[in-house]
Amino acid sequence: MTTIYDIAKATEYSITTVSKVLNNYPNVSEKAKKKVLQAVEELGYTPNSSARTLATNKSWMIGVVFAEHLGVGMAHPFFSEVIESFKKQVELYDYDLLFVSRNMGLQKRTYKHLKHRGVDGVVVVQSLGEEAIEYSTSKLPTVFVDMPIEKSSAVYSDNKQGGMLAVDYLYGLGHRKIAHIAGRDTMFTAVERTRGFKLATREKALTIPEQYIVDGGYYSYEGGREAMVRLLGLEDPPTAVFVAGDEMALGAIKVIKEAGLRVPEDISVIGFDDIPLSKHVDPPLTTIRQDKQLIGQQSAVLLLDKINGLSKNNQDKIVPVQLIKRNSCSAL
Amino acid sequence: MTTIYDIAKATEYSITTVSKVLNNYPNVSEKAKKKVLQAVEELGYTPNSSARTLATNKSWMIGVVFAEHLGVGMAHPFFSEVIESFKKQVELYDYDLLFVSRNMGLQKRTYKHLKHRGVDGVVVVQSLGEEAIEYSTSKLPTVFVDMPIEKSSAVYSDNKQGGMLAVDYLYGLGHRKIAHIAGRDTMFTAVERTRGFKLATREKALTIPEQYIVDGGYYSYEGGREAMVRLLGLEDPPTAVFVAGDEMALGAIKVIKEAGLRVPEDISVIGFDDIPLSKHVDPPLTTIRQDKQLIGQQSAVLLLDKINGLSKNNQDKIVPVQLIKRNSCSAL
DNA sequence: TTGTAAGCGTTATCAC
DNA sequence: GTGATAACGCTTACAA
Numbered sequence: 001m002t003t004i005y006d007i008a009k010a011t012e013y014s015i016t017t018v019s020k021v022l023n024n025y026p027n028v029s030e031k032a033k034k035k036v037l038q039a040v041e042e043l044g045y046t047p048n049s050s051a052r053t054l055a056t057n058k059s060w061m062i063g064v065v066f067a068e069h070l071g072v073g074m075a076h077p078f079f080s081e082v083i084e085s086f087k088k089q090v091e092l093y094d095y096d097l098l099f100v101s102r103n104m105g106l107q108k109r110t111y112k113h114l115k116h117r118g119v120d121g122v123v124v125v126q127s128l129g130e131e132a133i134e135y136s137t138s139k140l141p142t143v144f145v146d147m148p149i150e151k152s153s154a155v156y157s158d159n160k161q162g163g164m165l166a167v168d169y170l171y172g173l174g175h176r177k178i179a180h181i182a183g184r185d186t187m188f189t190a191v192e193r194t195r196g197f198k199l200a201t202r203e204k205a206l207t208i209p210e211q212y213i214v215d216g217g218y219y220s221y222e223g224g225r226e227a228m229v230r231l232l233g234l235e236d237p238p239t240a241v242f243v244a245g246d247e248m249a250l251g252a253i254k255v256i257k258e259a260g261l262r263v264p265e266d267i268s269v270i271g272f273d274d275i276p277l278s279k280h281v282d283p284p285l286t287t288i289r290q291d292k293q294l295i296g297q298q299s300a301v302l303l304l305d306k307i308n309g310l311s312k313n314n315q316d317k318i319v320p321v322q323l324i325k326r327n328s329c330s331a332l
Numbered sequence: 333m334t335t336i337y338d339i340a341k342a343t344e345y346s347i348t349t350v351s352k353v354l355n356n357y358p359n360v361s362e363k364a365k366k367k368v369l370q371a372v373e374e375l376g377y378t379p380n381s382s383a384r385t386l387a388t389n390k391s392w393m394i395g396v397v398f399a400e401h402l403g404v405g406m407a408h409p410f411f412s413e414v415i416e417s418f419k420k421q422v423e424l425y426d427y428d429l430l431f432v433s434r435n436m437g438l439q440k441r442t443y444k445h446l447k448h449r450g451v452d453g454v455v456v457v458q459s460l461g462e463e464a465i466e467y468s469t470s471k472l473p474t475v476f477v478d479m480p481i482e483k484s485s486a487v488y489s490d491n492k493q494g495g496m497l498a499v500d501y502l503y504g505l506g507h508r509k510i511a512h513i514a515g516r517d518t519m520f521t522a523v524e525r526t527r528g529f530k531l532a533t534r535e536k537a538l539t540i541p542e543q544y545i546v547d548g549g550y551y552s553y554e555g556g557r558e559a560m561v562r563l564l565g566l567e568d569p570p571t572a573v574f575v576a577g578d579e580m581a582l583g584a585i586k587v588i589k590e591a592g593l594r595v596p597e598d599i600s601v602i603g604f605d606d607i608p609l610s611k612h613v614d615p616p617l618t619t620i621r622q623d624k625q626l627i628g629q630q631s632a633v634l635l636l637d638k639i640n641g642l643s644k645n646n647q648d649k650i651v652p653v654q655l656i657k658r659n660s661c662s663a664l
Numbered sequence: 665t666t667g668t669a670a671g672c673g674t675t676a677t678c679a680c
Numbered sequence: 681g682t683g684a685t686a687a688c689g690c691t692t693a694c695a696a
Contacts, residue, residue, distance in 0.1 A: 001689090003688090003689055003690085004689070004690070005689080013666075013667090014666065014667045014668080015667090015689095015690085015691095016666070016667055016668080016691085016692080017665085017666060017667075019690070019691060019692085020665095020666090020691095022690095023691080027665060027666085028665070028666085029665060029666090032665080032666085046444055046447045046448045047448055047689085047690080048386070048448070048450060048688085048689050048690070049448050049449050049450060049690095050381075050382040050383075050385040050386045050391065050450055050688085050689080050690090051382075051386050051672090051688070051689035051690040051691090052689080052690055052691075053382040053672090053690090054380070054382045054383050054386055054671095054672045054673065054674085054688090054689080054690070054691095055671080055672055055689080055690045055691040055692080056672085056690085056691065056692095057672075059382065061430070072413075072416065073416040073419065073420070074406055074412050074415060074416045074419070075409075075412040075413045075416045075608075077407075077608070080406050080407040080412050081404075081407045083406060084404065084405040084406045084407045087405065087406070087431065088405070096430055096431060096432050096449070097430070097431040098393070098428055098429070098430055098431075099419065099428060099429040099430075099431065100428050112378055115378045116378045116379055116380070116381050117381050117428070118380060118381060118382055250612055276407075276409070276609070277608070277609045277612060280582055280609060280612075280613050281612050281613060281614065282613065282614030333673090335672095335673055335674085336673070336674070337673080345682080345683085346682065346683040346684075347673095347674085347675095347683085347684095348675090348676090348682070348683055348684080348685095349681080349682060349683075351674070351675060351676090352675095352681095352682090354674095355675080359681055359682085360681070360682085361681060361682090364681080364682085379673085379674075380672085380673050380674070381674095382672085382673080382674085383672070383673030383674035383675085383688090384673080384674050384675075385674090385688090386672090386673080386674070386675090386687095386688045386689065386690085387673080387674045387675040387676080387687075387688055388674080388675065388676095388688085389688075665696105666695100666696080667694105667695080667696075668693105668694085668695075668696090669692100669693095669694090669695100670691105670692090670693085670694100671690100671691090671692090671693105672689105672690085672691090673688105674687100674688085675686105675687085675688085676685100676686085676687080676688105677684105677685085677686080677687095678683100678684090678685090678686100679682105679683085679684085679685105680681100680682080680683080680684100
């Protein structure tokens with residue numbers, strides 16, 4: 001391996017000068033600059049980032065903690081888009097992303113591992129909140145996606161508003177018997193969406209029977225299926241369903257079809273997320289779109305500011321959602 | 333920050349002994365072990381990986397070069413699954429994944445950057461092959477996904493076989509006028525799939541008019557649309573189409589429907605990939621499934637072996653594909 | 665404008 | 681079993 005010493009030797013300058021050239025410092029003669037750069041080229045020198053990190057205490061890496069419930073990891077239709085957008089933003093400032101292995105036992109240890117790695121910051125994507133404490137009490141700049149954490153920055157959609165939008169839309173279509181397939185209430189997003197649902201139904205003075213709100217688990221297709229089965233088994237089934245996630249909504253639609261009913265003629269379904277799939281399914285899914293691009297980008301901005309000491313205090317960024325009308329809902 | 337010096341001081345042992353304990357070396361007394369471990373716990377010591385990497389020349393990081401054509405990055409429906417599987421496998425051996433930024437100009441520089449980062453190995457996911465040379469001529473252990481590279485290991489599906497399977501199936505259904513929407517021929521996978529298509533049609537003694545093979549670009553939805561428009565504009569349109577990618581197939585189906593035709597009654601469509609979407613669309617897409625899980629896992633195994641010096645020579649791993657029958661194809 | 669030397673936190677080579 | 685000490689490749693006061 002070639003080091004700055006080799007360059008120094010070749011150019012007959014000191015390692016200090018070489019280092020200065022490499023880092024674009026002032027106070028270096030043009031001549032030295034040229035010679036060094038040329039030697040770098042000829043010898044095929046590549047700086048060693050570990051050494052640099054050791055000396056500067058700056059790694060130019062951002063740790064990514066990815067903990068979703070579907071078990072698909074980075075293949076997650078929603079989070080993968082968020083992370084991609086996040087990545088694009090931090091790339092602008094020359095950061096690389098480090099996906100740490102969760103192999104090493106408990107989630108709590110990922111924090112230790114990240115410390116060990118010396119990342120400059122961390123983005124945590126939707127965990128259950130347990131180990132969140134580790135991060136929020138630490139000096140490590142951190143931003144959470146999809147979940148507000150006390151004493152820490154976070155970026156998430158306006159989930160409550162989304163729930164309300166869904167109900168408003170359904171109500172406008174003439175629906176009065178509106179059900180809700182909710183996400184497991186251990187997830188912040190799920191709680192908020194349900195809160196929006198309840199708020200809006202109350203606003204419209206609708207009386208929603210208890211059985212109209214059913215737990216669909218962690219936003220999975222299967223969870224949607226099971227929840228819809230229960231809804232269909234009710235004495236007085238709903239004419240419309242607000243499902244807290246698109247995948248879950250697809251499961252629900254499948255069950256409705258299997259029961260010989262049609263969407264939206266017999267039952268209207270509205271989802272949440274707007275994953276790539278949604279516009280292609282049959283019928284194209286009406287849904288509340290989350291702005292993954294903006295969520296990722298804002299998380300990056302917040303984190304970068306923290307890393308650079310530009311923003312001392314933590315802040316939450318709430319990203320607007322949007323109703324996307326397609327064909328899975330119809331007027332009553 | 334607490335270092336081994338702090339531990340040494342606290343335990344009244346030397347840093348050598350501390351280091352030995354930390355690395356589970358022999359020749360350390362039980363007493364020393366206990367004291368050290370306790371101090372580590374109390375002082376909340378976390379080893380510094382940069383220092384360790386500098387001293388050992390081993391980073392425990394694997395670089396990921398991700399260059400797909402859809403421009404969706406890690407949100408890519410096929411590659412994200414492959415990488416996730418890859419990740420799971422390398423996690424078993426305590427490696428972390430480093431996604432390097434492609435910001436720094438040309439692709440060629442990513443190689444330099446990876447060198448700079450001191451990754452122990454690299455997995456390259458589908459690039460056009462240009463900068464591939466950098467990796468194949470270097471000492472850096474590398475594995476390519478979806479593209480064979482001379483003097484380097486690679487893992488990819490049996491694309492040719494996939495093309496043949498598709499034609500065989502369509503032929504068995506009674507189709508004789510079979511068209512092919514191909515991927516851009518700068519991609520190895522595209523070439524192979526087309527080769528399989530041609531081989532099989534020749535085997536069946538079918539005469540496929542030149543216009544029946546149309547370039548759909550980089551496997552995109554839009555590319556599929558445009559290609560299908562051309563196919564539909566033919567004097568004597570096909571009764572079946574083998575589309576080299578699922579997204580592209582969805583675009584094609586859309587166009588068929590827009591033309592007032594039905595799938596599969598009027599035109600049968602078979603795709604390639606089996607992305608998550610495929611089973612949910614209307615009609616559920618018959619397709620050639622790539623085993624993403626296995627591709628990712630095998631890539632990891634190959635790379636790890638290389639890193640550990642277990643396999644000197646490069647090898648290619650060809651992963652079998654499988655015909656998944658759904659409802660987008662019917663007998664003539 | 666350039667160079668010397670210390671320091672970053674480890675591991676590794678030797679002695680003891 | 682244990683401990684000095686050099687080495688890994690770089691940045692950075694501080695001198696010159």
